[in-house]
Structure formats: structure tokens, C-alpha cells
Amino acid sequence: MITIRTRFAPSPTGNLHIGGARSALFAYLWAKKNHGQFILRVEDTDRAREKVGALENQMEGLKWLGINWDEGPKKGGEYGPYVQSERFDIYQKYAAQLLAEDKVYRCFCTPERLAQMRQKQQENKQAPRYDRVCRHLSDDEIEKKIQTNTPYVLRLKVPEQGTVEVYDAIRGAITFNCQDIDDQVLVKSDGFPTYHLANVVDDHLMKITHVIRGEEWLPSTPKHVLLYQALGFSAPQFVHLSIFLAKAGGKMSKRHGETSLLAFRDKGYLSEAIVNFIALLGWNPKTEQEYFTKEELIEQFEISKLNTANPVFETEKLDWMNQHYLKKLSSGEMFTKMKEMISLNSDVALYKLFAEWFSGLSVKHQESIWHNLKERSKTLEEVAVNTMNYVNKEIVYQPQELIWKKSDQKTTIKILENLIEKIKEFAKEDFLVANLEPQILAWIKTTEWGNGDVLWPMRFALSGEKKSPSPFELAEILGPAETINRLTKAKESLNA
RNA sequence: GCCCGCAUCGUCUAAUGGUUAGGACACUAGGUUUUCAUCCUGACAAUCGGGGUUCGAUUCCCCGUGCGGGUGCCA
Numbered sequence: 001m002i003t004i005r006t007r008f009a010p011s012p013t014g015n016l017h018i019g020g021a022r023s024a025l026f027a028y029l030w031a032k033k034n035h036g037q038f039i040l041r042v043e044d045t046d047r048a049r050e051k052v053g054a055l056e057n058q059m060e061g062l063k064w065l066g067i068n069w070d071e072g073p074k075k076g077g078e079y080g081p082y083v084q085s086e087r088f089d090i091y092q093k094y095a096a097q098l099l100a101e102d103k104v105y106r107c108f109c110t111p112e113r114l115a116q117m118r119q120k121q122q123e124n125k126q127a128p129r130y131d132r133v134c135r136h137l138s139d140d141e142i143e144k145k146i147q148t149n150t151p152y153v154l155r156l157k158v159p160e161q162g163t164v165e166v167y168d169a170i171r172g173a174i175t176f177n178c179q180d181i182d183d184q185v186l187v188k189s190d191g192f193p194t195y196h197l198a199n200v201v202d203d204h205l206m207k208i209t210h211v212i213r214g215e216e217w218l219p220s221t222p223k224h225v226l227l228y229q230a231l232g233f234s235a236p237q238f239v240h241l242s243i244f245l246a247k248a249g250g251k252m253s254k255r256h257g258e259t260s261l262l263a264f265r266d267k268g269y270l271s272e273a274i275v276n277f278i279a280l281l282g283w284n285p286k287t288e289q290e291y292f293t294k295e296e297l298i299e300q301f302e303i304s305k306l307n308t309a310n311p312v313f314e315t316e317k318l319d320w321m322n323q324h325y326l327k328k329l330s331s332g333e334m335f336t337k338m339k340e341m342i343s344l345n346s347d348v349a350l351y352k353l354f355a356e357w358f359s360g361l362s363v364k365h366q367e368s369i370w371h372n373l374k375e376r377s378k379t380l381e382e383v384a385v386n387t388m389n390y391v392n393k394e395i396v397y398q399p400q401e402l403i404w405k406k407s408d409q410k411t412t413i414k415i416l417e418n419l420i421e422k423i424k425e426f427a428k429e430d431f432l433v434a435n436l437e438p439q440i441l442a443w444i445k446t447t448e449w450g451n452g453d454v455l456w457p458m459r460f461a462l463s464g465e466k467k468s469p470s471p472f473e474l475a476e477i478l479g480p481a482e483t484i485n486r487l488t489k490a491k492e493s494l495n496a
Numbered sequence: 497g498c499c500c501g502c503a504u505c506g507u508c509u510a511a512u513g514g515u516u517a518g519g520a521c522a523c524u525a526g527g528u529u530u531u532c533a534u535c536c537u538g539a540c541a542a543u544c545g546g547g548g549u550u551c552g553a554u555u556c557c558c559c560g561u562g563c564g565g566g567u568g569c570c571a
Contacts, residue, residue: 011571046570111569118568127498128567153569171501180499180567188569195571219500219566240501245564247507277508280520284509288519307509310564314507317521375534404530455530467532 004036006210008062008069009199011043012054015260016061018313019214019244019252022278026241027212028067029279029301039206040072042083043199045192061261065271066294071206079206084198091193094201094231095154095186103230104186106152107134108145129182130155154187156196156227164222169210169239170306176222184223200224204233210303212239215310239303242282244313252313266345268380270337273322281311291324319378326377331370335359337380354384357391365476368432372473386469387477395464395486397493404456407449409494412457415449416491419458423475423484431480437472461490 008024010016031038040062044050055073062069071077081087098104107130109117118128135157137145145152159178166174186197193201203211218240228235244252252259258267264274276292284307285300292300329337335358341351358366369387377383403412422443426435444454459471462478475483 009571013571043571049570107569114569122497125497129498151569166500168501174500176500182567185569190569192569194569199571214565215501216565216571222500242502243565249563251564281508286510288510290520309502311509312507314521317508320521372534376532450530452530457530459530463531465531469532471530 002209003207004031004034004210005039005206005208006031006036006212007039007041007203007206007208008067009041009043009202009213010055010058011046011049011195012058013046013049013051014054015262016058017252017259018261018264018274018278019259020058021061021065021067021261021274022244022281023212023214023241024062024067025065025275025279026239026283026301026306027210028069029298030210030212030303031070032298033301036209037070038067039077039079039208040069040075040082041202041206042073042085043195044083044085045195045198047192057260057262064262064265065275084193084202087198087202088191088193090205091187091198091201092191095193095197098156098186098230099154101230102157104154104156105135105183106137106142106145107155107183107185108137108150108152109134127180132183135183151189153185153189155183155185156223156230158183158223158226164225166218166221166225166238168218168221169237169303170308171240174218181222181226184220184227186227196220196223196227200227200231200233203236204228204231208236210237210239212241212303214243215240216243239306242307242310244281245310247312247314266341266347268341268382268384269318269322270325270380273318273325276325277318277321281313282307291321323374323378326379326383327374329374331363331367334370334374334380334383335366338384341380350381350384350388353388353392357387362429364429364432368434369473369476372433372469372476376469390463390468390474390477393464395461395489397461397464397490399494401466402457402460402490402494404452407453407456411449411453413491413494415454416457416461416487416494418447419454420484420487420491423480423487426480428480431476431483433470433472433476436475437470440472457490458487461487 006027008020008027010020028038030036040059042055069075071079071082073082076082095104099106109130114130117131121128134152135155158181162178164176164178164181166176168174184196185194187193202208221238221240225235246252258264261274265271272293275294275297279292279297280290283301283305285302285305326334335355338351338355338358342348342355345351361369373383373386377386399409403409407415422440426439440454441451444451447454455471459468459474460466462471462474462483463469468474478486
């Protein structure tokens with residue numbers, strides 16, 4: 001039995017994209033389901049586009065999601081190195097072999113000539129394609145150019161006739177006409193391999209059984225198939241995944257919302273929610289189950305259940321799912337995540353504020369506040385906002401707004417006076433929703449007023465808002481001193 | 497332009513050659529409530545168009561349309 005091996009092969013040109021994360025996840029799930037290996041390989045064959053920190057960002061993103069690789073850069077493995085720029089001698093060897101076997105040819109055309117050629121082709125409404133002039137150079141001409149040190153690239157000799165069949169595991173057989181396939185550049189003039197060469201050589205050498213990648217690679221797969229044949233390698237299984245679309249149309253991009261995986265973390269999404277959500281975008285186990293742990297995904301994942309249509313990436317359902325996972329956190333776990341945010345996030349001010357405030361509370365208070373807070377927060381960011389907004393609020397009272405619709409000014413003043421006295425009866429350690437709510441409600445029953453008469457002004461005095469959390473939750477968040485302070489200020493604004 | 501892929505509620509998705517085309521999110525109505533949120537109950541909402549094949553097609557085939565991708569000495 002052969003071991004299933006899959007890989008994720010990012011190029012370090014930017015941050016890990018949420019769509020890339022999903023490709024990695026599916027490759028990982030398939031490997032783990034089959035007790036195989038998942039490999040991380042860095043495709044850094046384009047020096048010009050390389051960005052500092054990109055690889056670190058990609059690895060950090062994968063780790064955050066729990067997509068752990070069995071072999072890869074730094075970690076190593078039997079088939080290393082796992083960074084393509086460290087494997088140039090390998091590609092050179094195969095390039096030399098292809099040249100010796102007459103499966104590739106030297107092309108001396110300058111980038112300028114190629115650009116002109118393409119422009120002309122487009123003007124004539126032809127498909128832009130290399131015109132193969134160098135494919136028909138005589139040995140003498142080639143020798144002469146080499147002697148004069150004319151730079152050249154190596155191009156694959158694509159058959160002039162016939163077809164190439166690509167077999168995709170979810171789409172079936174796809175036939176391409178050789179006449180539509182360009183003589184692909186395999187080695188650049190500076191000696192660097194292109195993606196196509198490096199990718200095929202590495203997938204073979206690293207014994208990759210399933211190439212799971214985005215649909216954008218489908219059009220270049222026939223070139224890869226031809227290359228596998230030219231090199232005498234057997235091709236792996238190809239699985240071309242759907243790609244995320246933006247609501248506004250087109251591929252997801254920064255223009256239409258967030259695309260960087262870690263930006264979702266910084267906004268306060270939990271990795272469990274992200275994994276669950278993206279797994280269900282383009283894959284479905286054909287049941288009505290909505291929540292999946294990583295282990296359940298590994299167990300249930302099937303390539304055959306992958307969808308081919310491109311899903312639109314929208315965050316509404318992600319928000320709902322994130323709240324689900326947020327609710328499962330204990331207050332201690334939530335606080336730990338918050339503190340992690342400070343060390344990880346570039347925009348720490350809010351999280352810092354929250355952490356400082358939260359750490360000053362008793363465990364009893366922390367637990368009670370969290371118990372209520374998670375009902376109204378979809379992300380960790382909202383958790384912080386939903387508390388800090390009230391804690392640090394300077395309220396200017398508008399007397400009219402303090403009075404409930406069914407009440408009046410005089411009554412409200414009296415109510416606030418009595419309420420302040422009632423509140424003063426609570427000890428600081430008892431200032432919890434579980435005590436405040438039943439006792440204040442019971443007290444209201446002993447008075448001539450209704451719930452609305454008392455609770456509306458109380459809530460407004462504490463929040464300064466017509467729509468806010470319950471007065472008991474606010475009191476608990478603010479603590480006795482500030483609660484009494486705000487109630488007093490509110491009362492005074494009515495007296496004035 | 498050329499090549500390739502794809503097409504079920506607004507979104508993510510089930511299902512079937514014969515079903516009241518199912519679920520989730522969102523939206524919406526009602527209940528609970530001092531407001532918001534939560535929670536409970538209900539409603540709304542889809543097979544892209546045209547031809548075939550068939551007793552019957554949303555499902556299979558063809559064409560069109562739309563959307564997406566590719567068309568680089570990028571990956």
C-alpha cells in the first residue's frame with residue numbers, strides 16, 4: 001500500500017490568503033485521513049517578487065489553524081531541502097537531461113521581442129503564443145549564439161499535433177489540444193527554474209501522491225502532464241479546488257474586504273471557527289451537520305465530496321459560527337486568548353485595555369461577566385468593545401431620554417434616589433448579576449413602580465444609550481462605585 | 497480574441513429520471529423582555545434560458561447566456 005502524501009506549496013510573495021489556507025487544509029485533511037504525510041514546500045523561484053516576512057506569515061497562519069506539516073523548511077525530512085532555492089542543482093540536472101534528450105530547446109528571444117510578438121498577435125485577434133522561431137534554429141546558429149554569450153531560456157517542446165488528457169479527481173477527464181499549449185519556459189535566462197519545472201520535479205522527488213491546489217492551475221496542468229512524460233515520471237492525482245469569490249464579483253482581493261488569514265485572527269475570530277467555516281466552503285459531507293472539529297473533518301473528509309463550483313466568501317455565517325465557538329470558552333480560556341491577541345496583534349490598544357481591566361476583577365466577577373457577555377459578542381474584538389465602550393464612557397445626560405415613555409420627571413428623580421440607596425446595600429463582592437437582578441426586581445415589587453419605570457432610567461444612566469445591555473450587566477461591569485456615580489449624575493441632570 | 501472550468505433560495509449547501517426540491521446563515525413576523533442581544537415559534541425565498549432524449553428532467557445530451565480562471569523568463 002502506498003503512503004498518501006500531499007503538500008502545500010506557497011510562494012513567499014505575500015501573506016497567507018484565506019483561500020490558500022483552505023487549500024492547505026484540504027491537502028492536510030486528506031493526508032491525515034489516510035495516515036499519510038503533509039508537506040510544506042516553499043516555492044521561491046521568483047526572487048523579484050519575494051517579500052520579507054511572507055514565509056513567516058504563511059507558517060504562522062498554518063500553525064494557528066492547527067495545520068501541522070510533517071516535513072518542511074527548518075523541520076526537515078527525508079526528501080529535503082524543502083525550499084526550492086536550495087534545490088537548484090537538482091533542477092539543473094533534470095534540465096540538462098531534457099536538453100540532452102532533445103525534449104527542450106534553447107530560446108534566445110529577448111523579452112522585448114516576445115512582448116512585440118504578443119502585441120501583434122493580440123491586434124490580429126490571435127491567441128498570444130510563442131511563435132517557436134528558436135525551436136527551428138540550426139545547430140550552427142545555436143552554437144554561434146552560445147559563443148557570443150547570448151542569454152537564453154529553455155522551453156519545452158510541446159507536440160505540434162494531438163491532444164493531452166488531464167485527469168482531475170473531481171472533474172474527470174479534460175482534454176486539451178496541443179495547438180493551444182505554449183512552449184513553456186522551464187529554465188529562465190538566469191538559470192532559475194520556473195514554477196512548472198520545479199513543481200513537477202519536486203512533486204515527483206517528494207513522492208507526492210495528490211496534488212491538491214486551486215483551480216487557477218488547471219490550465220497549466222496539461223503542460224505539467226507533458227513534463228512528467230518528458231521526464232519519465234508518473235503523474236500524481238490532480239485535484240483542482242474551487243476558488244473563493246468576492247461578493248462584489250471576481251476573485252477575492254483586498255479591494256473587497258479582508259483576505260489575509262491572520263487579519264481574521266486579529267479581528268477576534270477563533271481558529272476553530274475558521275477551520276470549520278472554510279472546510280464547508282466547497283466541501284460537504286452530504287449530511288446536515290454544521291459543526292465539525294478538526295478530528296471530525298479528518299475522519300469525514302473525502303475528495304469525491306468536493307464541489308466544483310466557486311463559492312462566494314461572506315462572513316455572516318462565519319460570525320455566527322465564531323460565536324458558537326466563543327460560547328464554548330470558559331472565562332479563563334477567553335482571557336488567555338485575549339492576552340495572546342496582545343502579543344500577536346499589530347493593533348493591540350483595545351485588547352490591552354480589556355486585559356488590564358479584566359485582570360483587576362475577581363474570578364467570580366470575571367466568570368459572571370463572561371457568562372453574559374458571550375451572548376452578545378461574535379468576536380473577541382466585540383468582547384472588548386462591548387465592555388470597554390461602557391467602562392470608559394463619559395456620558396452627557398439628556399434628561400428626556402432618562403425618563404421611561406410611561407413615566408415622568410418627578411417620579412424618575414424619586415426612583416433614582418431610592419435606587420441609589422438600594423444599590424448601596426450591595427457589598428462589592430456581591431455586585432453580580434446573579435444577586436443584583438433578583439434582589440432589585442424583588443425590591444421593585446415592594447414599591448409602587450413597575451419594572452420599566454425603574455429599569456429604563458437605570459439602564460440609561462449607566463449606558464447613556466437607548467439600546468444597551470441590561471442594567472444589571474452594566475452595573476456588574478462598572479462596579480458599585482461607578483454605578484452609584486452615574487446614577488447620581490443622572491439624577492442631578494434631572495434636578496437641574 | 498483564444499483555451500479551460502462552473503451554474504439549486506440573497507449566501508453556504510442537500511436531494512432525485514417521478515419529492516410539498518431539504519438544512520444552515522442572513523432577512524422577516526410573533527412570543528419573552530425596560531431597550532438591544534440571546535432564546536422559542538412561524539413566514540418568505542431557488543433548480544439561468546432554449547432545444548432535444550424520455551411516459552416524465554431540476555437531474556442525462558446539445559446550444560446559448562452568465563460567472564470564474566488561464567493566456568508571463570509570476571506563482
